[in-house]
Amino acid sequence: MNSLLLLGAALLGSVMPSLVAQETSGSKSSDAKTADAKKDEAKKADPEPKWFAVVGGDVHTGTGGLLRGATVLAKDGVIESVGYSTDLPEGTEVLSARGLQVYPGLVAISASLAVSQGSRFLAEDDLHMRCCVDFGKNGHLHEGPLDAELDLLLADQAGLVDAQSDLRDAYDPFSSSLLMTLAVGITSAEQSGGALKLKRGEIDGVVMRERFLSSFTWTSASSGKTQLREKFAAAARYLREKREWDVRKDKVKDLPEPSKKGIEQKILSVLDGSARAKFNANDRDDLLGIARLAQEFGFRPVIEGCVEGWIVAEELGRAGAYAIVYPRQRRDKDENLVRAGGSSIENAAILHAHGVQVAIGPASNGIDLGGITGRDLLHLTVDADFAVRGGMTDAAALAGITTVPARILGIDHRVGTLEKGKDCDVIVTDGDVLHYETLVQYTVVAGKIAYDKQKELLFAHIRPRTPGDGKTSNSSGDSAPASAESQPPQR
Amino acid sequence: MLLTTLLLSIPTPADPPLPSLYALRVGRAETIAHGTIEHAVVLIEAGKIVTVGQDLEVERGIPVIELPGATLLPGLVDCYSRLGLDSDGSSGFEPQAKASVELYPDQKIWAEILELGVTTLGLYPAGSGIPGQGFVVKPHGATREEMLLRDPSYLLVHMRSDPGSKKFLRDGLEKADDYDEKEKKNVEKWDKDQEKKGAKKDDKKEEKKEEAKSFDPSPPQDKAKKERKGYVPSEPDEKAKPFVELRQDKLRALCTLSKAADYLHLLDVLREETFEFDLRVFLRDDVDFHHVMDKFGEKKLRIAMDPRITLQPNTRRERSYAMELAAAGGKPVFVPRTDSINGLKDWLRHVGEVVGAGLDRQVALRAVTLEPAQLLGLGDRLGSLEPGKDANFVLYDGDPLEVSTRILAVILEGELVHGEIDQ
Incomplete structure (x- = not known):
């Protein structure tokens, strides 16, 4: 009897594993019992995995593929498979996305959200005395005379990510601006040079990376530029000497260790790859200078703004630059100069065509409700549209708000695309994510539904979802019927 | 009835002066511990509540303060x-x-x-x-x-x-x-x-026993605790x-x-x-x-x-x-x-x-x-009308949560500290 069942299991395994599992556990032979005991042991050691699946949507993987009516299956918040005829394990929470589009969660670069603000002063009673520190765009907070002190701090605290991290300790998983961010499909965001996973209702595992981007100032004064170059040169020299010392110290006795005096830790981390240098520059000459510096010392710069990048796109491409472009940023040409200048609607497209990794951001980096077509994070996709208007492909524009910012933040091994092994950060939309009319129906963060349009007050009243459309269910029940009503807006 | 039985157990009120033992009869008492009692009687002695009940009979000789229109609440606690x-x-x-x-x-x-x-x-x-x-x-x-x-x-x-x-x-x-x-x-x-x-004390007597003990890797916890009678933890x-x-x-x-x-x-x-x-x-x-x-x-x-x-x-x-x-x-x-x-x-x-x-x-x-x-x-000492607790009361002329209600009197540990009461 038992062997028959096992044979059955082998045959049916791929079709109905849950049924077979039930049958075998039902037959109480001694073998089954020991197997059960083993299972129990395994359970104790390691709690039951949580399965979650987005079923039946058109899955835009972000790696070039569009899988119509496919399933994204996640185990404990990590994608297990993306594809067809997936067997859903028993107890899988199923989100039906029939007739809907499925995309990787968006990544907001240069964000300044009110989700992780620390208060420098602890108020005695109430909030009146609370001083919120706003980590401004471009990390202005980190500039100026404080730099040296901060460098020490950074060096001290390196490697403490998520154990006792400032970002984590100030994270507010209930903040209303977090909800709005999720409502537009953003699941990861930069915060003070690090990256946050925008989890709702919990604070564990929200910090993906901390202090990865470090800001550098590219001043217009030539002395500043020379100084910066010298600092890089000194750091590079130190690294060379250190490497040599590491090799020779065992052979030669009393070999003096190269002095770290006067070497900026910030630059060392850029050169050894543990941090990324971010510049804020728009002027053609500045962009060229940064590209040269980067090529000379062998690092890939992140250039925010990059308004005149289209003029020197080739050089930036060769330097392996990342650009953070705000497509709606305008700048007039300096009429005193003969050469080309000013902003161009084609900026993002031209940069991309020359091999620059282009991330797209909104003009204002917070969440504000200052207008229906604002220029803040609520309209990240609209900003990507402006890049498309300038000639960028849809795929490149989507990459500009998913994979490229993920790369810049050093979190591309976890987010940005829908692939096996990546975090299950998924958005389900009612149309092309770049279409202005499209609304996010569900936002899933780490395999948990963090936003459901119909359940929150923000957009529920706009084209309300019909009941039965995209409802969640358990895999043991029937899957939700496909909705004939919802027609995705076509571009 | 309850009161009379209780009174038997109370030492004769000869020693303390009269105000130390008295009864309050009010229209309503919010006991907190056992809900609202109408026509409540509270017996107080030496600043503590002795008993609380509905329409209790008070033994002769114990002064009774009659406040039929009052509502009694335990003293408020602002924490x-x-x-x-x-x-x-x-x-x-x-x-x-x-x-x-x-x-x-x-x-x-x-x-x-x-x-x-x-x-x-x-x-x-x-x-x-x-x-x-x-x-x-x-x-x-x-x-x-x-x-x-x-x-x-x-x-x-x-x-x-x-x-x-x-x-x-x-x-x-x-x-x-x-x-x-x-x-x-x-x-x-x-x-x-x-x-x-x-070990020094009964070195010779229990040599064998000691040996047996030393084989035991961890003596039971209870024993260890008992042994620490003289131990004073550090500050x-x-x-x-x-x-x-x-x-x-x-x-x-x-x-x-x-x-x-x-x-x-x-x-x-x-x-x-x-x-x-x-x-x-x-x-x-x-x-x-x-x-x-x-x-x-x-x-x-x-x-x-x-x-x-x-x-x-x-x-x-x-x-x-x-x-x-x-x-x-x-x-x-x-x-x-x-x-x-x-x-x-x-x-x-x-x-x-x-x-x-x-x-x-x-x-x-x-x-x-x-x-x-x-x-x-x-x-265990405050906050409700229960025997043994401090006799802290507020007397209101109506429902304490009503806007028009006023405080008639405040009693702290059996003593009148605010208001007037006709005895």
Whole structure:
């Protein structure tokens, strides 16, 4: 009897594993019992995995593929498979996305959200005395005379990510601006040079990376530029000497260790790859200078703004630059100069065509409700549209708000695309994510539904979802019927 | 009947003067412990409640004060106040600081507080971070000693979602960890010393037994405890002491929160800690505690809050956190909206508003008497009309939650301290 069942299991395994599992556990032979005991042991050691699946949507993987009516299956918040005829394990929470589009969660670069603000002063009673520190765009907070002190701090605290991290300790998983961010499909965001996973209702595992981007100032004064170059040169020299010392110290006795005096830790981390240098520059000459510096010392710069990048796109491409472009940023040409200048609607497209990794951001980096077509994070996709208007492909524009910012933040091994092994950060939309009319129906963060349009007050009243459309269910029940009503807006 | 049987057990009232033993007969009494009693009689002796019941017969000779129109409530307990104290306080990490050093008896304000029916006041240390330990007074008495009921009452911890305040608490608990470790070593050493002494004593007699013992790798715990009769634990560092006492249940913690996220961060610091704590939350119109209400309820937390109906953020949707907490299994405690004489005047009116919005009346009355008393660690002595508790009463001319109701009299430990009563 038992062997028959096992044979059955082998045959049916791929079709109905849950049924077979039930049958075998039902037959109480001694073998089954020991197997059960083993299972129990395994359970104790390691709690039951949580399965979650987005079923039946058109899955835009972000790696070039569009899988119509496919399933994204996640185990404990990590994608297990993306594809067809997936067997859903028993107890899988199923989100039906029939007739809907499925995309990787968006990544907001240069964000300044009110989700992780620390208060420098602890108020005695109430909030009146609370001083919120706003980590401004471009990390202005980190500039100026404080730099040296901060460098020490950074060096001290390196490697403490998520154990006792400032970002984590100030994270507010209930903040209303977090909800709005999720409502537009953003699941990861930069915060003070690090990256946050925008989890709702919990604070564990929200910090993906901390202090990865470090800001550098590219001043217009030539002395500043020379100084910066010298600092890089000194750091590079130190690294060379250190490497040599590491090799020779065992052979030669009393070999003096190269002095770290006067070497900026910030630059060392850029050169050894543990941090990324971010510049804020728009002027053609500045962009060229940064590209040269980067090529000379062998690092890939992140250039925010990059308004005149289209003029020197080739050089930036060769330097392996990342650009953070705000497509709606305008700048007039300096009429005193003969050469080309000013902003161009084609900026993002031209940069991309020359091999620059282009991330797209909104003009204002917070969440504000200052207008229906604002220029803040609520309209990240609209900003990507402006890049498309300038000639960028849809795929490149989507990459500009998913994979490229993920790369810049050093979190591309976890987010940005829908692939096996990546975090299950998924958005389900009612149309092309770049279409202005499209609304996010569900936002899933780490395999948990963090936003459901119909359940929150923000957009529920706009084209309300019909009941039965995209409802969640358990895999043991029937899957939700496909909705004939919802027609995705076509571009 | 009950009364007569009880009276038999009471020593003859010959010794104490007459006012020390008397009975109050009122139209209605809110006992808190056993609901509302109509036509209630309360017998008081030597400042304590002897018995409470409906239409009890009072033995001849015991003076009875008849107040058929009055409603009797246990004295109000305000557990989170700075009234009568005026220092700016410390800021940062001062867990050893005691707010009671600020207590100054000879002030007009104490009488004003008492006149408003507040017979117990829990005072907290000023400052930020972990500013110190609170204490409890009765607002009556000529000396500090007379006023003090309990010192310390709780360790105050201001928890906010930021690295700073989390660090304070972490530091404190780490200090307690250090102490525990040191103490463990001391105990081990002491055990060894004792063993040596013991071994010397019955060296010859129990040689064989000793051998057998030495094979046993770990002697049973109970035995080890018994052996430590003479052991005196070392005194912890002054800043570590409050945290050590928290773990030993000698001190409670009161943590203040300003938003729901603060609670997650508090749990994040506490992790495996098992000591008990109460919460104080500040209710404004944009608070979001509903996100963690089920977590509050799970732990059956006692939470001090303002008696007010708040609006859910970005909406006009009204929420009654006291009601939600009670429904979730927690225990609401009400604190006046503003910490002032005027705040105390309006206190019960505001509580009435919350009752009007649906909170259970008994829960509301409990939240101004027994629950705050328990928060202050005086739940066995104050807060309800039960035999053995302090005879602290407020007498009202009607429903205490009604706007038009006035206070007739206030009785503190059996003595009339405000108002007039026709005997």
